[in-house]
Amino acid sequence: MKCWIGGLGVLGPGLPGWAASEAMLAGTQPWQMAEAAAAPPSILPPTERRRTGPTVRFALAAAAEATEREPDRGALETVFATSNGDGATIAGILDAMHTPDGAxxxxxxxxxxxxxxxxxWHxxxxxxxxxxxLGGHDGTFAAGLLSAVTGVVARGRAVLLCAYDTPLPPPLAECRPTAFPFATAMVLRPAQVAGTRAALTLRYVAEPLAEPVPPTEGLDALAAGNPAARALPLLRALAARRETLIGLALDETAHLELQVTPC
Amino acid sequence: MPSLWPLAMTGRSTVTAFGAGTEALRRALHERRTGLAPCAFPGAPEGVWAGQVTGLEAAAPPPALSTFDCRNNRLAELALRSDDFEAAVAAARARHGADRIAVVVGTSTAGIEETERAYTRREPGADSLPGDFDYAHTHDLHALPRYLRQRLGLRGPAIAVSTACTSGARAVMEAAALIAAGVADAAVAGGVDSLCRLTLNGFASLELLSRGPCRPCAGDRDGIVIGEAAGLLLLERAEAAPRDALLLLGAGASSDGHHMSSPHPGGLGAVGAMRAALEAAGLGAAEIDYINLHGTGTRANDAMEDRAVHHLFGDSVPCSSTKGWTGHTLGASGAVEAVIAALCLEDGLVPGCLNVETPDPDFRAQVAAGANRAAPLRRVMSNSFGFGGSNCALILGRAS
Structure with missing residues (x-):
């Protein structure tokens, strides 16, 4: 399957937006660990804005940045991929239900x-x-990308993919560690337009990904800390405008093979 | 562009409050017998009803997959064992190869009931959850498609769709896209949702739970009854299937973009999804013979859906909700009701809303209530709507 990528957003540790992070992702400027934060989404009406927690804020920040130059972002189909969902909200409900008289x-x-x-977002x-x-545990970004590219190819429409995850609070955090919040978004299209960054060819492979030893430091090490950050190899290839072949695990038995070709 | 539709339904299985297997559901539909009862689920709010599945204690996963054991995956396991579904998948695997069959299933609860048990099992004063609690294989959304994929010996992509109460229907659309795009030749699609304290108490907090059996489309309807269920479909390209196979003729989705838990009052999103499904199937409104409504039994949903259906179909197409039988099975409802639509096509059945003598006098669509009707049906639409403003409509029928 083939589509075109243009319109990118990212928000994560030391990565305060695509525009501010592009050189770091490309490796032409040094990256430094710094806590990531997402502001209340100004694109929402105030009543709705007040009801959003950090998870929604991260997702909407990345989606908003990726679609900044869209003439009509409401026309885009969307795929939202997250492993933990709004874990803080779910944990809050679980806590309330297991507290006497908790409502x-x-x-x-x-x-x-x-x-x-x-x-x-809508x-x-x-x-x-x-x-x-959708969700896909550690393969959530890969599952979202597969769904989004499939949508582009099957329906011939542009799709906004937004992948995001935030850490769960205790006691769930011990069962499902997520090191930091991370969100990324990208617009995928059936044809090349002005501003398109790269062509993406995607292939499903029903074999385990032969993974090299994961990097333990620097920007590349972030990928292991959050399911949405598994997008980093793709984001780095796009930032560097580098022709790249990337393996992206769906789970321990299957992966996607991505071919990134800069325009 | 590749063609998305039609797809053939070469296998199907349901587990509902009537038990395992679609024949139990078919009998109950014809006998106008509800599966709903006062809710006996631990930790449920007082005085509510539920559509609970019995017999799950005998539906443990096989020993090699015991880490997946939770209420949600037991529902899935029971569905695999019913309706010869496992054999249908094995035959498809022989035809296409395990790599070419995807698993795309919807769930809103996943195995969170297992997490609730883990919270309850904590030692007094302890914060940590018990050491044997396995988040990834139970609570995590992906546990459901991973379980089905391993259990059925499949090697295609596994995707967990979670769009609240449209999950089961939306999963069918995702499966269709994977087949159209050439990623897969067949898919196990559908939805599974299990009773849990979170949904029972959550819907209670929104004051949306009925105090008795739900009565969709009644003038004095007072809310939903939550049910649990599994609905699984085996989908393949129509040309590869027997000529008399039931077909998925099209599907459509939309977003409300209006409010998180209240539908657009004018039914804008519902109209959009139904219209998109008609376009995908290449059909006009007059070519639909029956509409299986989302029809939850809440004031807002049923009024909105009546407006939306009337907008597109006037009062010329009979419609009804079957949630008086199964309850609202949330993320499974779209898949279970796709199978109900198939039963209606097979049996020429228009089920009249259960426990409702006459529909809401303010409704303008042609709501069937009071009794079942026999009618030759060629095409049936099935609606699903959910929180977050998610809408989806499927159309089933036979080759014309």
Whole structure:
């Protein structure tokens, strides 16, 4: 399958937006670890904005940046990929339910659905376009990319892919460690347009990915700390405008093979 | 562009409050017998009803996959054992190869019921969850497709769709895209959702739970009854299937972009999804013979859906909700109701809403209530709507 990538967003440790991080991702400027933060999404009306937690804020920040130059971002179909969903909200409900007389807040409950960030995004941009939210554990970014590229190829429409995850609070954090928040977004299209950065060819391979020893320091080491950060090899290839072959694990038995060809 | 539709349904299985297997569901539909009962689920709010599945204690995963053991995966396991589904998948595997069959399933709860148990099992004063709690194989959304893929010996892509109450229907659309794009030749698609304290108490917090059996489309309807279920479909390209196989003729999705938990009052998103499904199937509104409504039984959903259906179909197409039988099985409902649509096509059945003598007098669509009707059906639409403003419509039928 083949599509074209243009319009990128990222928000993670030491990566405060695509524009501010491009040189670091390309390796032409040094990267330094720094805590990532997401502001309340200004694209949402104030009543909705107040109801968003960090997870939705990270997702919407990346999606907003990736679509900054879109003439009509409401026209884009969307794929929202997250492993943990809004873990803080889910943990809050679990805590409340296991506290004597603990009551669940209605807002907390509707924010607990896995497609909460997608729901807020479509409200923010007034979009009635189709949207799918999915999960894939550590292979969540790969699953989202597979779904988004499949959508582009099967339906011939542009798709906004947004992948995001934030750490779970205790006690879930011990069972599912996530080292830091990370979000990335990209617009995938069926044809090349002005501003397209690269062509992406994607192939599903029903074999385990032969992974080299994972890097333990620097920017590349971030990939292991958050399912959405598994996008880093692709983001780095796009930033460097470098022709690259990337293996991206879906799980321990299958992977995607990505061929990135800069335009 | 590749052609998405039609797809043939060469296998199907359901597990509902009526038990394992689609024949139990078919009998209950014809006998107008509900699967709902006062809720006996531990930790449920007082005085609510549920569509609970019994017999899960005998549906443990095989020993090699015991790490996946949780209520949600037991529902999936029971579905595999029913309706000769496992054999249908084995035959497809022989035809296409294990690498070429995807697993795309929806769930909103996943195995969170296992997490709730882990919270309850904690030692007094302890914060940590018990050491034997396996988050990745139970609570995690991906546990469901991973379990099905391993259990069925498949090697195609495994995707967990989670779009609240459209998950089961939306998974069918994702599976269709994978087949159209050439990533797979067949797919196990559908949805599984299990009873848990989170959804029971969550919907209670929104004051959306009925105090008795739910009564979709009734003038005095008072909310939903949550059910649990598994609905699995085996989908393949129509040309590879027997000529009399039931077909998925098209599907459409949309977003409301309106509010997180209230539908667009005018049904804008619902109209968009139904219209997109008609376009995908190349059909006009007059070519639909029956609509299986999302019809949850809440004030807002049913009123919105009546407006949306009337907008597209006027009062000329009979429609009804079957949630009076199964309850609202949330992330499984889209898949279970796709199978109900198939049963309606096979049996020429328009089920009238259960426990409802006459529909809401304010409704303008042609709502079937009070009794079942016999009618020759060629094409049936099935609607699903969910929190986050997610909408999806499927159309099933036979080759014309």
């Amino acid at each position: 669940i807040s209605p807002t907390l409950f509707h924010n607990s659905v896995h497609n909460a960030a997608a729901g807020y 409200i923010a941009v007034g979009s009635t376009a189709p949207s799918v939210s």
